[in-house]
Amino acid sequence: MADTIETGETGKLRRRSVVRTLLRDRGGMLVIGGLGAPAWDITAAGDCPENLPLWGGMGGAAMMGLGLALAQPERRVLVITGDGEMLMGVGSLASIAVQRPKNLSIVVLDNEHYGETGMQETHTKHGVDLAGMAKAAGIPDTRLIRAAAEVQALREAIHAGNGPPLRPDQGG
């Protein structure tokens, strides 16, 4: 089934629509939503016991995913977080890359702003490339997603499980 991915007036991806698509027919996938809007995004896609929306621990979402993925190697684990949250824990991309957990994926919804605190710009607004940093850390499958057409392939990759951290640009 193909999903309709919504975009804003500027053509950027709508975060809620992207997350809804990624989590559709998720099976037993365990999902961690990072502090900020991603916590609401995963909840809006369907609240369930397999969701952990975070209200704190900024910088820790990806490592929580690692601990969970190592403990539950037979299940898919998906961390959906924001660019500010990921930047605070950016060293964890290196720690995760070294562990190579096949059942862990990290999706960064990169709106280039700190959304909870007044939409101040993050470093990604000024050229810092999170997907590039993940690739340089040694994570084997990294993608920068900007177009609605790419989201479906992203969903399939996450559900198949090769552990890609991603950076869908979207308009909030």
Next chain:
Amino acid sequence: MQREQLETAPDGAADWPDQIFDLLKEHGIRQVALVPDAGHSRLINRCLADNGIRVVTLTTEEEGIAQLFGAWLGGEKGVLLMQSSGVGNCINMLSVAIAHRTPLPMIVTMRGDYGEFNPFQVPMGNATQTVLEAMGTLVKRADAPEDIAPTVDATLRMAFNTYRPTATLIGQRVIGAKTFGK
């Protein structure tokens, strides 16, 4: 001279690192998160050699708090090994363990403690216990070799029986003051 010889490390005859390893196995610890410390080097090697333990080396200690919370969600027990300076890096992330009542045992080798020569180590070493307790952690110290295993055992039991962060601080008096080989 090898770097390892320059660092502070337990006497080769000391068996407390092996006693800690036995306790980790006894308590069913599956994930060991760490930023290396010379005082833990023998224990780290024992963990690396064990197929039932996953060792995760961190870029900063707070990653370990987050990781072990995830491990607990997934039904696995973990422990965080670090030097006292690393405790300072964990402060805010400990809120996750408090909010979610997560067993989170930490085994901390002290610097900036008894006979320290490095002025950079002293502020955090002097504050380690106060800072951990301020963040809701149950802290016990071991300042003699024979006290280490019972204290670590208590730290593991208190974490997994009462669902909270706990810590054993291993005093520099046991480990020995770093000398840079002088």
